[in-house]
Amino acid sequence: MSALNDLLAVQTTDIAISQAKHRLTHLQETIDRDSAKKSLSEIDAQIAVCDTEIVAANTEITKVDRLSHEHDDKLIKLNKQLKTVIAPREAEALQHEIAIVTTERSLLDDRELELMGVVETAELRKSELGPLQVSAKSSLASATMALSSVKQKIDAEIAALIEQRSAQALVVAPSxxxxxxxxxxxxxxxxxxxxxxxxxxxxxxxxxxxxxxxxxxxxxxxxxxxxxxxxxxxx
Ligand SMILES: [Zn+2]
Structure with a gap:
């Protein structure tokens, strides 16, 4: 009957191995690491949105600038023409065109201001997110280290238990x-x-x-x- 006592010792170790393996897959440290990862990726995503907004606004600002210059050149040309025309009807037509171009020019200025506002808001948001990103990165690094350390500890525990189990099993008949x-x-x-x-x-x-x-x-x-x-x- 002592063979069964030996077997009971093997079972006790087998149970300890299963429990350690179960602990390994249900670690609070894994939950903490995953949540730190999620927080960081949320901040990264918000920063990416700001970057996209900044790039889009700056691209449009370049386009608006080019159009503004074209309008300025056109206005110079029209004003020059206005000085040379004599016929009142022709002058009137030119004045009408100058008014249209001036209005468009002013709308372009408005749009540029609006876009600069978009860039400014996005930059401000980014500057607020920066420190949060740094702290989220550091939390993730700590959580990853904590997880790896506890995993190492349990892995070592399992390795020792497996060794113990082999020794215990040696004295039990194979059948x-x-x-x-x-x-x-x-x-x-x-x-x-x-x-x-x-x-x-x-x-x-x-x-x-x-x-x-x-x-x-x-x-x-x-x-x-x-x-x-x-x-x-x-x-
Ligand atoms: Zn029973």
């Missing part, structure tokens, strides 16, 4: 070990258990005193099993 592995597929934490009073530690059902007595009387090379769940019983 018993394969039966254990098969039982473990159905009851990962209860392929081997002790009784609590008459109660099976795996399925928590009561075993009759008669059955317990006959299990106790079994020869050493036979291994008692719970009549309900098939778990090996260690006395």
């Amino acid at each position: 018993l070990m394969s039966t254990y592995e098969a039982k473990r597929k159905h009851r990962p934490d209860g392929a081997v258990c002790r009784l609590t009073g008459p109660t099976c530690g795996s399925c928590h059902l009561d075993i009759s005193q008669g059955e317990i007595n006959s299990m106790r009387a079994m020869p050493v090379d036979e291994f008692p099993e719970c009549p309900h769940c098939g778990s090996f019983i260690v006395f």
Whole structure:
């Protein structure tokens, strides 16, 4: 029956390995790192929006500038023409054209001011986001380090447990070990258990005193099993 005690030790280590692996995939540090990553990418996205707005506004400012110059040149030309014309009707037509170009020129100025306002607002927003981005980057770096450190610790813990498990398994007969592995597929934490009073530690059902007595009387090379769940019983 001491073979079952050895097997119980293997199971205890197997449970510890599963628990450590479960912890590894459910770390608060992973949640913290992911949330730091998300915060930073949100700030990055807002900065990218500002950059896009600035580039678009500056491109349009260049275009408006070019149009303004064209209008200025046109006005100079028209005013020169106006000085040379004699016919009142021709002068009137020129004055009308000058008025149109002047209005357009003034609209271009308005648009340029508007666009400069857009650039200014976006730059201001960017300057506000800058320090937030720095702090979000630093939070992400700390969270990444914290995660990697806790992962390393658990990985080392698992490696030590696996080593311990190999040593523990060495003393268990291979046939018993394969039966254990098969039982473990159905009851990962209860392929081997002790009784609590008459109660099976795996399925928590009561075993009759008669059955317990006959299990106790079994020869050493036979291994008692719970009549309900098939778990090996260690006395
Ligand atoms: Zn049972």
